[in-house]
Amino acid sequence: MTVLTVALKYLRGRFVASALTSLSVALGVSLVIASGLLSRGIKQGFIEGTTDYSLLVGAKGSPTQLVLNVVFRMDVPTPNISYGTYRDLQDDPRVEVAVPVAMGDAFQGYRYVATTGGYFAALPWRRKTFAISQGRFFRDDPPEQPAYEAVLGADVARRTGLRVGDRFHEGEEMAEYPLTVVGILRSTDSADDRAIFISLASYWQMNEVSRKMQVKPLTAVLVRPKRMSDLAGLHRGFNVTAETQAVFPSAVLLNIFNVLSLVDEVLALLLVIVAIVVLLYLFVSMYSATLERKREIATMRALGARRATILGIVLLESCALAVIGGALGVAGGHGVAYLGASMLGGRGGPVANLFVVGALEPVVFGGAVALGALAGLLPAVLAYRTEVAENLAPLS
Amino acid sequence: MTEVPAAVALHGVKKAFPLGNGRSLDVLNIEHWSLPAGRCTVLTGPSGSGKTTLLNLIAGVSLPTAGTIAVHDTNISALPEPRRDRFRAQHIGYVFQTFNLLSAFTALENVMLSMMFAGAIPKPEQRRRAAEILARLGLGARLTHKPQQLSRGEQQRIAIARALANHPPLILADEPCASLDAGTAREVLHELLSVCREAGTTLLVVSHETAVLAAGDQVVDVTAINRPEYRVGAVERV
Numbered sequence: 001m002t003v004l005t006v007a008l009k010y011l012r013g014r015f016v017a018s019a020l021t022s023l024s025v026a027l028g029v030s031l032v033i034a035s036g037l038l039s040r041g042i043k044q045g046f047i048e049g050t051t052d053y054s055l056l057v058g059a060k061g062s063p064t065q066l067v068l069n070v071v072f073r074m075d076v077p078t079p080n081i082s083y084g085t086y087r088d089l090q091d092d093p094r095v096e097v098a099v100p101v102a103m104g105d106a107f108q109g110y111r112y113v114a115t116t117g118g119y120f121a122a123l124p125w126r127r128k129t130f131a132i133s134q135g136r137f138f139r140d141d142p143p144e145q146p147a148y149e150a151v152l153g154a155d156v157a158r159r160t161g162l163r164v165g166d167r168f169h170e171g172e173e174m175a176e177y178p179l180t181v182v183g184i185l186r187s188t189d190s191a192d193d194r195a196i197f198i199s200l201a202s203y204w205q206m207n208e209v210s211r212k213m214q215v216k217p218l219t220a221v222l223v224r225p226k227r228m229s230d231l232a233g234l235h236r237g238f239n240v241t242a243e244t245q246a247v248f249p250s251a252v253l254l255n256i257f258n259v260l261s262l263v264d265e266v267l268a269l270l271l272v273i274v275a276i277v278v279l280l281y282l283f284v285s286m287y288s289a290t291l292e293r294k295r296e297i298a299t300m301r302a303l304g305a306r307r308a309t310i311l312g313i314v315l316l317e318s319c320a321l322a323v324i325g326g327a328l329g330v331a332g333g334h335g336v337a338y339l340g341a342s343m344l345g346g347r348g349g350p351v352a353n354l355f356v357v358g359a360l361e362p363v364v365f366g367g368a369v370a371l372g373a374l375a376g377l378l379p380a381v382l383a384y385r386t387e388v389a390e391n392l393a394p395l396s
Numbered sequence: 397m398t399e400v401p402a403a404v405a406l407h408g409v410k411k412a413f414p415l416g417n418g419r420s421l422d423v424l425n426i427e428h429w430s431l432p433a434g435r436c437t438v439l440t441g442p443s444g445s446g447k448t449t450l451l452n453l454i455a456g457v458s459l460p461t462a463g464t465i466a467v468h469d470t471n472i473s474a475l476p477e478p479r480r481d482r483f484r485a486q487h488i489g490y491v492f493q494t495f496n497l498l499s500a501f502t503a504l505e506n507v508m509l510s511m512m513f514a515g516a517i518p519k520p521e522q523r524r525r526a527a528e529i530l531a532r533l534g535l536g537a538r539l540t541h542k543p544q545q546l547s548r549g550e551q552q553r554i555a556i557a558r559a560l561a562n563h564p565p566l567i568l569a570d571e572p573c574a575s576l577d578a579g580t581a582r583e584v585l586h587e588l589l590s591v592c593r594e595a596g597t598t599l600l601v602v603s604h605e606t607a608v609l610a611a612g613d614q615v616v617d618v619t620a621i622n623r624p625e626y627r628v629g630a631v632e633r634v
């Protein structure tokens with residue numbers, strides 16, 4: 001027998017109390033792990049899902065709304081800009097690439113994104129790559145003869161069950177304009193997985209308002225300048241007009257992160273409170289277990305156990321509870337984070353892969369064990385100081 | 397009693413318990429007393445006369461107010477605490493009136509715990525030896541039982557096995573049969589005496605039972621070895 005086996009046997013001897021105490025540690029740890037993983041996953045999701053175009057031109061209004069809507073497909077669509085804006089950009093000598101996008105309605109919650117083939121183009125500076133897993137991209141059809149072809153994001157295909165060749169529409173009034181699935185994209189780990197891509201011509205014809213418009217509408221234009229030094233000039237140019245604004249998606253992302261970091265701070269405060277509650281619970285549990293055992297402690301001393309041995313037993317008990325609870329909590333936290341991520345993902349929120357091994361788990365686990373040692377310290381000292389002669393006799 | 401070497405020798409031993417505000421309760425004042433080695437000595441005396449206090453002093457569980465206590469020529473009360481604990485683990489077995497078994501542990505583990513504290517018996521041998529001692533006391537079939545699952549007589553046998561675990565030359569037993577019915581008490585006592593006699597262990601047993609008094613090699617009344625003024629019991633002093 002060793003001090004550790006003695007400690008573990010004592011824990012098993014009061015199984016229900018030990019299990020409950022470990023469970024409270026596990027709940028606390030899983031809360032910390034889950035919120036840590038989710039907040040990291042959401043941030044990472046925003047970073048990975050962001051566009052690789054350096055400038056976004058859209059209608060005047062909130063820059064955040066424009067980025068959330070055009071890049072992450074969240075929030076409500078911004079007002080339209082005219083197709084002329086796209087033309088101007090295309091003709092601008094400072095612009096290398098300009099891609100028009102128009103946000104349409106949705107099919108079963110998945111938004112129609114009208115654009116040109118340029119949206120999927122592989123360019124040397126692009127981090128994002130689009131690949132077709134089935135079928136082909138839609139054709140850039142002339143405005144008078146829309147082909148009503150649709151390319152589905154990976155999630156859309158998986159969730160709706162639509163396959164290449166299927167025709168679909170939503171609502172009675174759209175029955176006149178059914179779309180045909182011509183291709184399905186490979187997953188890009190971004191909001192594009194939850195989009196239905198169609199040509200601008202199809203979009204303009206499907207939409208009652210734009211059908212009658214002389215100058216066709218767009219939601220935004222993605223812009224890449226030839227030289228980064230022209231970025232500021234372009235930005236200024238589109239902001240001085242009455243209708244348009246130009247935003248840097250990366251700057252808006254920083255703004256979003258600032259808001260998220262405020263949430264993180266509130267969360268950190270909550271987690272500190274959770275840690276204190278767990279610490280107190282562990283302490284009370286160990287303290288009462290020690291008080292109940294004064295006679296057994298005195299007996300062990302009378303059999304020749306040293307004070308340090310008694311101290312070690314109580315400390316190890318407390319640490320073992322924290323180790324068991326910590327391990328359960330790390331596992332449970334991953335489970336909770338997984339559930340949370342799939343809930344967020346289902347609502348279109350950007351969440352990156354959660355299961356990247358990071359410093360979070362070892363740090364939280366180590367913290368839990370340290371908490372266990374701290375909670376056991378006072379009870380261990382109480383055990384250490386137990387008077388032998390006075391506690392050997394039966395309690396009268 | 398003088399021709400036998402002493403297992404325990406007391407010189408000028410005093411024990412007083414402080415009662416607060418300058419008062420104290422004087423319990424023991426023993427000028428000279430020695431316990432013959434390898435014999436069974438029965439200690440008697442009225443309740444509150446200091447029998448348990450004397451056993452605790454000999455075990456080094458509490459310290460005398462004055463004087464020296466030598467156990468096998470080691471001045472136990474002068475040892476620093478960790479060494480006193482180790483000495484007690486290796487040289488003294490203690491049996492209590494209330495058994496004091498550890499409830500989270502089996503019979504076997506209760507005995508092995510004693511070995512762990514003494515650190516004298518190599519680990520691989522501990523289990524085998526513990527089982528052997530328990531079997532010798534008739535508990536061969538109860539090794540994996542917890543104290544709560546056993547009768548009072550069986551519990552006290554485990555406590556005796558635990559006291560014998562490290563082959564101590566001295567066993568202190570404080571009213572070991574007082575919590576047992578008369579029949580069981582006789583059996584357990586017989587067991588304790590015969591085990592000690594077999595191994596040549598010195599036994600100091602506190603008891604009032606006539607059977608014990610008859611079986612011991614000598615009977616000592618604690619009031620007789622105490623200073624005359626304590627013979628009526630503890631004295632309160634300012």
Ligand SMILES: Nc1ncnc2c1ncn2[C@@H]1O[C@H](COP(=O)(O)OP(=O)(O)O)[C@@H](O)[C@H]1O
Nearest residue numbers: 390413421423442443444445446447448449630
């Ligand atoms: N820790 C203590 N503090 C104060 N008084 C004590 C303490 N331990 C024992 N006593 C007193 O010392 C006397 C002797 O006690 P004890 O040795 O237990 O007697 P016995 O075992 O002979 O019945 C009693 O009067 C008891 O109340």
Ligand SMILES: [Mg+2]
Nearest residue numbers: 447448449570
């Ligand atoms: Mg007593």
